Amino acid sequence: MDSIQTDVTLQHLSEEDQKFLLGLVENGGPEHDEYKEFTAIVNNLEDPELDYFRNVIGESLNENTLIGHGFVKPYGYPGDFSIIHNIYKYYVNPDEKYRNWDRFFQAQAGAQAVRNRKDYFLKRCSEIDQKEKGEQHVLILGSGPATDVNEYLHSNPDSRLRFDLVDFDQHAIDFAMQQNEPFKDAINYYKINVLRFKPYQWYDLIWSAGLFDYFKDKHFVYMVNKYYKYLAEGGEFIIGNFSNSNPTRRLMEVLSDWYLVHRSKYDLIRMALEAEAKEEQVEVEMEELGVNLFLRIKAA
Ligand SMILES: C[S@@+](CC[C@H](N)C(=O)[O-])C[C@H]1O[C@@H](n2cnc3c(N)ncnc32)[C@H](O)[C@@H]1O
Numbered sequence: 001m002d003s004i005q006t007d008v009t010l011q012h013l014s015e016e017d018q019k020f021l022l023g024l025v026e027n028g029g030p031e032h033d034e035y036k037e038f039t040a041i042v043n044n045l046e047d048p049e050l051d052y053f054r055n056v057i058g059e060s061l062n063e064n065t066l067i068g069h070g071f072v073k074p075y076g077y078p079g080d081f082s083i084i085h086n087i088y089k090y091y092v093n094p095d096e097k098y099r100n101w102d103r104f105f106q107a108q109a110g111a112q113a114v115r116n117r118k119d120y121f122l123k124r125c126s127e128i129d130q131k132e133k134g135e136q137h138v139l140i141l142g143s144g145p146a147t148d149v150n151e152y153l154h155s156n157p158d159s160r161l162r163f164d165l166v167d168f169d170q171h172a173i174d175f176a177m178q179q180n181e182p183f184k185d186a187i188n189y190y191k192i193n194v195l196r197f198k199p200y201q202w203y204d205l206i207w208s209a210g211l212f213d214y215f216k217d218k219h220f221v222y223m224v225n226k227y228y229k230y231l232a233e234g235g236e237f238i239i240g241n242f243s244n245s246n247p248t249r250r251l252m253e254v255l256s257d258w259y260l261v262h263r264s265k266y267d268l269i270r271m272a273l274e275a276e277a278k279e280e281q282v283e284v285e286m287e288e289l290g291v292n293l294f295l296r297i298k299a300a
Contacts, residue, residue, distance in 0.1 A: 013041070013049070013052070013053065013056065017041055018056055020034075020037065020038075020041075021038075021041070021053075021056045021057055022056065024038065024057070024060075024100075025056075025057055025059050025060050027100060028060075028095070028096050028097045028098050028099050028100045028101060029060065029065070029098065029099065029100030029101030029102070029103065029104050030100055030101075030104050031100060032103075032107075035104060035107070038104075039251065041053075042250055042251055042254045042255065043250045043251075045250075045254055050254060053254065054071075054254075057255075060098070060101055061255070064093055064095065064097070064098045065093065065098045065101040065102055065105070066083060066086060066087075066091070066101070066102050066105040066106070067101055067105050067255040067256050068101075068256075069082070069083050069086075069256075070083060070252070070255070070256025070257065070258045071255065071256045071257050071258075073257075075169060075171055075172075078256055078257065078258035078259075079210055079214075079258065080144070080169065080171070080172065081144040081145040081167075081169065081171065081172035081175050081176070082145070082171075082175070084114065084144050084145055084147070084210060085144075085145035085147050085175070087106070087111050087114045087115065088114070088115060088118055088145075088147045088148075089147075090106055090115075091106075092106065108247075108248040108251060109246070109247050109248050109289050109291050110242070110246055110247075110248030110249075110251070110252060110291060111248070112289060112291075113242070113246070113287055113289050113291035113292040114210070114292070116287035116288060116289060116291075116292060117209050117210075117240050117287055117292045117294075118147070118148045118151070119287075120240075120285075120287055120292075120294060121148050121152075121207060121209065122148065122151060122152055122155075124205060124207070124236075124238060125138065125152045125156075125159075125161055125205070126152075126156070128161065128204050128205055129156060129159050129160060129161055131204075131234075134160060135160050135161075135162050136160055136161050136162070136204040136205075137161075137162050137164070137201060137202070137203045137204055137205075137232070138161050138162065138163045138164070138203060138204065138205045138206075138207060139163075139164045139166070139199065139203045139205070139206045139207070139227075139230070140163060140164070140165050140166065140206075140207050140208065141166050141194045141197075141206065141207070141208035141211055141223075141227070142166070142167060142194060142208055142209075142210060142211030143165035143166060143167045143172070143176060144167060144172050144176070144210065145172065145175050145176055145179070146163075146165055146176035146179070146180055146187070147179070149163050149165070149176075149180060149183075149187065150179050150180050150183070153180070153182075153183040153186060159186070161186065162186055162187075162188075163186060163187045163188070164187075164188045164190065164199075164203075165187060165188070165189050165190065166190045166192060166194055166197050167189075167190075167191065168191065168192060168193045168194070169191075170191055173189050173191050176189065177189060194208075194211065194223065195219070195222075195223070199227070199230045201230075202230055202231060202232035202233075202235065203230055203231060203232055203235055204231075204232050204234070204235045204236075205235060205236055205237075205238065206227050206230065206231065206235070206236070206237040206238070207238050208238075208239050208240065209239075209240030209292075210240065212239045212240070212241050213240075213241045213242045213260040213261050213262070213263070214260065214261065215261065216261065217261075217267075217271060220271050221271050221274045221275045222275075224237070224239070224271065224272060224275035224277065224297065225275040225276060228275065228276075228277060228297060231297075231298075231299035232299065233299060234299060235298075235299045236296055236297065236298055236299065237296075237297040238294055238295070238296050238297075239268075239294065239295045239297075240292050240293070240294055241261075241262075241263050241268060241292070241293050241294075241295065242260050242262050242263070242291065242292060242293070243262060243263065243264065243265075243286065243290060243291055243292065243293045244262035244263060244264050244267075245290060245291070246260075246262055246291045247291070248291070249262060263293065264293075265284040265286075265293060268284050268293060268295040269282055269284060269295075271295075272295055272297055277297045278300070281297055281298040281299075281300065282295070282296070282297050282298075283296050284296070
């Protein structure tokens with residue numbers, strides 16, 4: 001009797017829901033008017049039901065879709081350079097077997113927040129570039145595709161910013177190098193774990209997005225404390241972290257097996273203070289959707 005009840009719980013999805021989901025797979029993902037129904041199904045799933053659900057939509061969870069790329073993790077972790085680049089470029093697979101899934105993914109607040117955080121970074125770079133000093137140094141921790149740097153240097157060919165990019169994935173470094181070949185004089189690459197990298201200079205900006213939201217609190221605090229000391233006078237350390245009000249959270253977890261440590265403004269301030277920053281040096285901003293928060297720590 002017990003085992004029958006367990007099976008019923010695991011199957012949870014009604015026949016109607018299953019039919020609806022199979023229809024989506026056939027149609028290459030949800031149409032716009034199906035987003036609400038699909039999201040409601042996903043948001044109501046419990047963890048023990050995930051395998052069953054993923055079996056039903058299994059044909060779509062492959063590398064041809066953005067959600068499937070997250071799920072398959074061809075480079076061993078979700079949120080790799082390639083998916084981030086594709087979010088920035090608003091990539092949609094032209095194949096109708098997959099197109100609607102990509103449109104759906106790109107329409108999510110989480111994806112828009114990633115694009116917004118790039119724009120936020122571009123603004124910070126431009127502010128630093130306008131300072132009257134000579135070369136300005138920017139360190140990026142977990143630099144990924146460096147599409148943000150590419151966009152900045154492309155639009156600011158006379159920039160005095162010099163970038164040091166740190167990433168432990170050789171594929172990410174290769175991709176970043178290739179697309180930034182025209183700007184090679186302005187960029188140095190370091191293939192190393194950020195926990196081990198030792199800076200050899202001070203920076204006007206230390207930037208990290210899409211990295212700290214994978215760290216537990218104790219690593220977060222360790223990293224702030226470690227890098228904060230490398231800020232030049234007037235410099236800033238800015239860390240992006242998904243907010244715990246991210247409406248795309250469950251979709252990322254269920255569809256792409258992509259788990260982040262979501263945090264509040266107060267979590268970020270508390271950890272900055274634990275890392276020995278002073279209250280008056282710390283503030284938290286957000287992009288326009290409020291999905292990505294930015295912890296800003298000014299040099300002492
Ligand atoms: C989500 S991507 C973000 C890329 C970029 N910051 C952006 O926002 O466009 C995270 C990147 O951090 C890198 N990464 C993750 N953990 C790392 C670590 N401990 N040391 C160095 N790089 C790391 C990954 O290889 C990946 O390229």
